[in-house]
Amino acid sequence: MAFIIPDSILETLICHACSKYLSVKPVIVYPNRRVKCGRCARSKRQSDGAVSLYGAIAEKCLFKCVNRFDGCRELLTYSQVRNHEKVCASKVYQCPICVNNHEFPTFLLVKHFNDKHRECILDVPVLFLNIDKYSETSLVYFYRLEDNVFFLHLYVSRMEELIKVNVSYLGNSKAANDITQQITMTSEKNLFEYSSKIKSCSVFGKNNDFFSIKIKNDLNSVFIKFKLIFKNLQLISVPLSTGLNNSNNSIDFNLLGISSTVVSFKPAVQTPFSRKIFLSSNFQLTFPKISLSKCNFAIVESDIIYFLHCFNCQDICWRGLSRDSLILKFYFSKKFSHSICYYCFQMLKHENKVHENDYMISNFHRDMLKNIEFYCKWNCGQTFKADYHLGHEESCELQxxxxxxxxxxxxxxxxxxxxxxxxxxxxxxxxxxxxxxxxxxxxxxxxxxxxxxxxxxxxxxxxxxxxxxxxxxxxxxxxxxxxxxxxxxxxxxxxxxxxxxxxxxxxxxxxxxxxxxx
CATH class of the missing domain: 2.60.210 (Apoptosis, Tumor Necrosis Factor Receptor Associated Protein 2; Chain A)
Known part of the structure; x- marks a missing residue:
């Protein structure tokens, strides 16, 4: 049994020497608390450190490829990473903002923006641009959606009364062609509106095919929104099944889907259809014993992690008990660190695939469940109480x-x-x-x-x-x-x-x- 390491954990498991994931054995811990992965800890001085017991856990994990931002979607076991990296080379890019043209492999470019250009990172695909600040300038903004990295390129010229805008994709041209962009602009009070045609994203580092928008001289500011449309949904998240099960020393990694052996549940990690949770300050004042898990996909009470989505159907089944009210009823297992919705639990119990003694029924207060907020699954950044996210997601412009x-x-x-x-x-x-x-x-x-x-x-x-x-x-x-x-x-x-x-x-x-x- 293996499980995918969540991004929130994976991105902390970094080698101090090469800055790649601790996904190659042996992992060595040194007296100065520095940690090296098996790519780097292969010298005679290795005896200065000790082999970490982390390796015993890593043997049961699946790692994303370090080149995931280049488009690689492979899931790899601890023993497969080294051979995979021989054929999956990291691409190198220049930072589009630094004047000294620093070059970074992709996995370091993401870290570089977080460390050096935090003000240029967009959390949602919307930007407020104060045109009055510039007579003529070029701007670049960084936007990350799961394992995909995009750059918003802007050129503003007061003299030409012109704004140029384009979104480029940090990856190969085939993947870029499967992602289309549409730009919309609006001014305050909607005095100015613009909506572009839909076209494929450019490839970062190559010629940008800009949208050119004429503006009036008295326009002071605009809201710029870019809509990304994925033709291939596998670009958004790692596929559930990979080519690894054809390799030597492999396990059957149909990990988080449903099968005839649906009860082979995994430790507490989110699934590709999990929903990120938000707890407002009012919620925390009203329910002080409830907190958010580190992965942001579960809630915690008395040190017990409760995932609100079902690990079988991967849904949050809102109308679990009543046709009239929203009562989220689910069964959770402290032993297996997962939850099962009412419907799936009844089926699995009937088929003798779960034992009722291993589970407890949720007894959360109804008002608490009604006030938990969920982020839109299309990553627009908005949150909604209870099942109101469903209505929004049906019309969300980013879907x-x-x-x-x-x-x-x-x-x-x-x-x-x-x-x-x-x-x-x-x-x-x-x-x-x-x-x-x-x-x-x-x-x-x-x-x-x-x-x-x-x-x-x-x-x-x-x-x-x-x-x-x-x-x-x-x-x-x-x-x-x-x-x-x-x-x-x-x-x-x-x-x-x-x-x-x-x-x-x-x-x-x-x-x-x-x-x-x-």
Missing amino acids: PLQHCPEQNCNFRGTIVEIASHMVAHPGKEICAYSNFYITGLFNRNMFVFTQNEFVRITILNDSGLNISIALCEYDNKNNSKKKPIALLFDDNKYFLMTFQNSITKTEANHWIKVILID
């Missing part, structure tokens, strides 16, 4: 455009735009929740959006209640290797069964939970 789930339809848009577009496909609807209630009184054709995929649920009341489930296809194909499974519950939420294709039931009313497996 990747989705295909209409109806077969042979070429429409693309946000979830809200697709929901409005459904008038072109009568009798069909979009559902943002992966758990919902159905009744045999009506025929329904639903598209459930979960884990960035659309799943079609068809409900027909014809000589019994017929329910079918299928992953939506686009242009008669879908490269996703995931398969949808429906968990079926009765009207009182008692688990009945799972099915993958279709089923006929005599009862009229059911609860359904949709999950995706690899």
Whole structure:
């Protein structure tokens, strides 16, 4: 069993000699408290230090490649890193701000900006530009989205009454072509508005294809927003399965997905669909015993870490007990450091894949759960209480455009735009929740959006209640290797069964939970 080291921890595991991750053995600790990785601690003076017991833990971990900001998405075991780095070379870049043209490998360029140019780092893809400060100047801003690094390039000229703007991607040209950008500008009171065409990101260090925007001489300031659209969602996060299981000395690293051995849970790390949590100052005053975990994806009470998302379906299942109120019911295990939602727990218990004695039911106060805030999963920087993030995420401008789930339809848009577009496909609807209630009184054709995929649920009341489930296809194909499974519950939420294709039931009313497996 292995687990992916979270970024918040990985970025502290740094060799004092080469500044790479402590992902090559042996890791040596010296009397002066300096630490060297196996790339560097190979001299005769190695006897001055001691081999760290960290290696025993690292043997059970997966490391991201040190060149992840160059586009490498491999997950590597402790023993595979050295050979991988022989064929995966680090790229070198000049800092676009330093006047002495310092050159850095990519993994150090990110650190360099954090150390030397913190004022040029954007936490969200929005910038307020005070034009009055400049007669003519060029500006560069750094923006990081997960393992992707972007630069916002600006040229401002009062004399030419011109602003030029472009977003470049720190990576290879193939990945850059899979990311498109759109620039919008607005002034205060909306006296000036501009929206660019959509085009691919430039590759950092190559010729920038700027958008040129004419401005009026009396324009004092503008808000600049850049929207990034990922055609390939694997660029946003590390894929769950990698090519490593074809290597020697490998383990089956279908790590955080769902499988027939779904109970092989991992220690407390976030999943690719985890949600970052925010606790406001008012929340902390009201609930002083609750704090935020170091990874920002869990809450802590009495030194126990509680992940609010399910490690099986990777969802936060809001309507866990009641149709009328938002009660987040889940089961947590101090032994395994993970949580399971109400729906998945009932299924796993029925299939004897979990033991109830290993878990405790959550007993958090309802007001506490309603006041926890979650960041938008599209990284726009906004936070929302309880399940209000779902409504925002359907219309968030930073979400990747989705295909209409109806077969042979070429429409693309946000979830809200697709929901409005459904008038072109009568009798069909979009559902943002992966758990919902159905009744045999009506025929329904639903598209459930979960884990960035659309799943079609068809409900027909014809000589019994017929329910079918299928992953939506686009242009008669879908490269996703995931398969949808429906968990079926009765009207009182008692688990009945799972099915993958279709089923006929005599009862009229059911609860359904949709999950995706690899």
